[in-house]
Amino acid sequence: MxxxxxxxxxxxxxxxxxxxxxxxxxxxxxxxxxxxxxxxxxxxxxxxxxxxxxxxxxxxxxxxxxxDRQKTAEEAAAAEAAEAEATAAQRRAQERQAYDIFLTDTYSSVKDLERARNERLATLDGRVGLARQAVASDEKSKVAIQQRIDGMLKSGRPTTVPAKQLRDTEKTLRDNRLAIEQMAKDREKVCTEFQRDIVRFQELTMGSSAYAGQCPAPGSLSISAPLTKPAAGSVPPKKTP
Incomplete structure (x- = not known):
């Protein structure tokens, strides 16, 4: 019925x-x-x-x-999460494809990639060297200023000017040391990213991901001539792990 x-x-x-x-x-x-x-x-x-x-x-x-019946709150949340993950996966695939095209259009061999990596590392190493020279100079200046302040205190003279110089020097010293630490991290990042790029380039062009090369040690490189096939005026697509 x-x-x-x-x-x-x-x-x-x-x-x-x-x-x-x-x-x-x-x-x-x-x-x-x-x-x-x-x-x-x-x-x-x-x-x-x-x-x-x-x-x-x-x-x-x-x-x-x-x-269909209305989904429960849990079912709706699960469906929304699944849809978001599918969208993110599609976006990652598109970004990966774009970066693959960038790699093969920009570089013609593994040596090209190694040369580009080494140029960046050499530039960073040069900046680190300059920063270390600045640190050494700041340390000497700090000692000299402190000695001057000590002498002025003994003679009862005001130390307002050298005290400010000391503070400024100490700040510069801290900034340069932090810059050296950051450049060390940047160097490690360059090594990691180019290692991944080289492996991916080999997969795309040779069907193999084996790569035995090592990232050069800090200070072992000098800035050489630029690549014969640079990514002229181009910005690489966003990398997707």
Whole structure:
């Protein structure tokens, strides 16, 4: 037995009807299960059943749509997370493809990549050398200023000017030491990124990821001539691990 629009109607009567489940004024009929599992049909769905799965019939009694039940909060969150992950995966794949094209268009061999890496490392090593010279100079200046302050204190003279010079020198000293630490991190990053690029380049051009080369030690390089095939004016696409 079915309920239609709130009334209980025998199944046989519905089957014999010339227009099964015919909607009023051309509206489509929707059917759902009530709290007792009884199939109920009507042209309007009560609010308490809107969240349930329901079938929509046309005037000939044919199913024209099946409306899924409303997801629970957990199911909705899981679906949203899955969609976000799929979108992120697609974006990573696109970024990886763009970077692969950049590698093969920019470099013609592993040696090109090694040369580009070594040029960057040599530049960083040169800056580190200059920063270390500055640190050594600052340390000497600090000692000299402190000695001058000590002498002025003994003679009772004001030390306002040299005291400021000492503070400025100490700040410069700290800044240069921090710069050296940062450049060491930058150097390590260059080595890591080029190692990954070389391996990927070999995979793309030779089908092999084996690479036995090592990153040159700090201070072992000098700045050489630029690459014969640079990425002129181009910026590499974002790398995706």
């Amino acid at each position: 079915f309920k239609v629009a709130g009334l209980a109607i025998p199944v046989t009567l519905l089957m014999l009807s010339a227009l099964p489940l015919q909607a009023v004024a051309g509206q489509k009929i929707q059917c759902w299960a009530d709290e007792h599992g009884v199939r109920v049909c009507g042209d309007r769905v009560p609010p308490e059943y809107v969240k349930k799965e329901r079938k929509v019939f046309d005037e000939q009694g044919r199913v024209v749509d099946i409306r």
